[in-house]
Amino acid sequence: MSGSLSYQPELFPEYDNSIFSHVRFNGRSGAFIDNMSLPVHRWYRYSAGFSADWVRQIIHAKGEKYCVLDPFAGVGTTLLACASENMACWGFESHPFVHRIAAAKLCGIHANIRETKDVFLKFLSRANGERKNSSTIPSKLLEKCYGPEELSILHHMREIFLKDYDNGSPSSELIWLAITAILRVCSGAGTAQWQYVLPNKKKSTVIHPITALQRKATELLQDIEYAQRNGWNSQSHIIQTDARHPEIPSHIQVDAVVTSPPYPNNYDYADATRLEMTFWGDVSSWGQLHKTVRQHLIHSCSQHAAAEKLVLPEILADPVLEPIKEELSEACHLLAEIRESRGGKKTYHTMAAAYFRDLGIVFQSLRNLCKPGASLCFVIGDSAPYGVYLKVDEWLGSLAVAAGFNSFQFEKIRDRNIKWKNRKHRVPLKEGRLWIEG
Numbered sequence: 001m002s003g004s005l006s007y008q009p010e011l012f013p014e015y016d017n018s019i020f021s022h023v024r025f026n027g028r029s030g031a032f033i034d035n036m037s038l039p040v041h042r043w044y045r046y047s048a049g050f051s052a053d054w055v056r057q058i059i060h061a062k063g064e065k066y067c068v069l070d071p072f073a074g075v076g077t078t079l080l081a082c083a084s085e086n087m088a089c090w091g092f093e094s095h096p097f098v099h100r101i102a103a104a105k106l107c108g109i110h111a112n113i114r115e116t117k118d119v120f121l122k123f124l125s126r127a128n129g130e131r132k133n134s135s136t137i138p139s140k141l142l143e144k145c146y147g148p149e150e151l152s153i154l155h156h157m158r159e160i161f162l163k164d165y166d167n168g169s170p171s172s173e174l175i176w177l178a179i180t181a182i183l184r185v186c187s188g189a190g191t192a193q194w195q196y197v198l199p200n201k202k203k204s205t206v207i208h209p210i211t212a213l214q215r216k217a218t219e220l221l222q223d224i225e226y227a228q229r230n231g232w233n234s235q236s237h238i239i240q241t242d243a244r245h246p247e248i249p250s251h252i253q254v255d256a257v258v259t260s261p262p263y264p265n266n267y268d269y270a271d272a273t274r275l276e277m278t279f280w281g282d283v284s285s286w287g288q289l290h291k292t293v294r295q296h297l298i299h300s301c302s303q304h305a306a307a308e309k310l311v312l313p314e315i316l317a318d319p320v321l322e323p324i325k326e327e328l329s330e331a332c333h334l335l336a337e338i339r340e341s342r343g344g345k346k347t348y349h350t351m352a353a354a355y356f357r358d359l360g361i362v363f364q365s366l367r368n369l370c371k372p373g374a375s376l377c378f379v380i381g382d383s384a385p386y387g388v389y390l391k392v393d394e395w396l397g398s399l400a401v402a403a404g405f406n407s408f409q410f411e412k413i414r415d416r417n418i419k420w421k422n423r424k425h426r427v428p429l430k431e432g433r434l435w436i437e438g
C-alpha cells in the first residue's frame with residue numbers, strides 16, 4: 001500500500017513574519033484559543049490553557065533576575081511567555097503526556113533549524129512511502145475515530161517514529177509532537193467542548209494525515225525560526241512532578257507564581273488525552289488511564305474520587321483544611337445527602353473535600369518556594385456540583401493565608417452559567433484571578 005496523496009517533500013512554504021503582527025492582547029487570561037495564533041503556543045491545542053499574551057503582560061519588564069514558577073504548567077504557556085521575555089521560569093506538570101508536550105516545545109525552540117527540517121523531510125518521505133504491515137494498536141476507540149486508510153497511515157507514522165526516531169533529541173520530540181498534534185484534525189470523530197473525543201459524532205472537515213503532518217512541520221519550523229530570531233531564552237525548565245510534593249532542585253526560590261490549577265468542575269484531564277495516549281500505546285483501558293495519569297493529579301473530578309474510594313471524614317480531619325473546615329464540611333455533607341437521591345451517585349462530596357485539601361497542601365509547598373514578598377496569581381473558577389455552591393475564591397484565599405502568605409484579593413474576569421441554557425443547575429458562577437501577596 002502507499003499513500004494516495006501526491007506529496008512533494010521539498011515544498012515547505014516560506015516563513016511569513018507578518019502573520020503574527022496582528023496579534024494583540026485582549027485582556028482575557030482564561031482562554032487558550034487566543035494562543036492558537038501565537039508562535040510555538042499554537043503547536044498543540046490545549047483547551048485547559050490560558051492566554052500567553054496575558055502572562056507576558058503581567059511579567060513584562062520585571063527584569064532579567066526575576067524568576068517565575070507555574071506549578072500547574074500544562075503545555076507550557078507561562079514557561080514560553082517567560083522565555084520570550086528573557087526571564088527564568090520553572091514549571092511543574094504531573095500529567096505525563098501533557099508534560100511531554102510542554103518539554104517538546106521548550107527544547108524544540110532551540111533545535112537546529114536546518115537539521116530539523118532535514119529530519120522532517122526524511123520522515124515525511126518515509127511516511128508517504130510504501131506501507132508494509134505496520135503494527136497496529138488494537139483499539140475500538142481508534143477504529144471509531146478513523147477510517148481504515150487514515151488509521152493505516154497513522155500507524156505507519158507511529159511505527160517509523162518508534163523504530164527509528166524516538167531517541168529523545170529535540171528533532172525527535174518535535175516529530176512526536178507534530179504527530180500528536182495532528183491526531184484530532186485527521187479524525188472524523190467529533191470533539192466535545194474541552195476536548196473529550198466523541199466517536200459517535202462526526203465532523204465535516206477531516207485532513208489527510210500526510211497533508212496535516214506537512215502543514216504542522218511547516219508551522220513548527222516557522223515558529224522555531226521566529227523564537228530564535230526574537231531571542232527566546234533557554235531559562236525555562238519543566239519538571240514532571242506533583243505540585244503537592246514537588247521533587248525539585250533545592251535551590252529554587254521564585255519572585256512570582258503565575259498559574260491556573262484545575263477547577264473543581266469535574267473536568268477529567270486524563271480522559272482529555274485518551275485518544276492521543278491510546279494512539280501511542282501509553283494506555284489501553286479506562287483503568288490504566290487512572291493509574292498512568294489521574295492518580296498523579298489534583299482531585300478535580302468525581303471519577304478520581306470514586307476510583308480511590310475516598311472517605312469524607314478522613315479528608316475533612318486533615319489539619320490543612322482547618323481554616324475552612326466548617327463551611328466545607330457543610331457543603332460536602334449536603335453533597336453526600338443529595339447524591340443518595342441521584343441516579344449517577346457522583347462522588348462530588350469527596351471530590352470537593354480532596355480538592356481543597358490538595359490545594360491547601362500546594363500553598364504550603366509554595367510557601368517554601370516563594371521568596372518573602374512574592375506575588376502569586378491563580379486563575380481560578382468556582383463550581384456548584386449538584387447545585388451546591390463551592391466558594392473557591394474565598395476558600396483558596398484562606399488556605400493560602402493559613403500557609404503563611406499575607407493577603408489575598410479576588411478579581412472577577414467573567415460570569416459563567418448565567419444564560420441557564422441546558423444547565424443542570426442555576427447557580428451563577430464566575431472565573432477570575434486570585435492575587436496572593438507575601
Ligand SMILES: C[S@@+](CC[C@H](N)C(=O)[O-])C[C@H]1O[C@@H](n2cnc3c(N)ncnc32)[C@H](O)[C@@H]1O
Binds near residue numbers: 259
Ligand atoms: C488549568 S491547567 C493549566 C494549563 C496551563 N495554564 C496552560 O496554559 O497550558 C491545569 C494543569 O494542572 C495539571 N495538574 C493537575 N494536578 C497536578 C499536580 N498535582 N501537580 C502538577 N500539575 C498538575 C493538569 O494536568 C493540567 O495540565
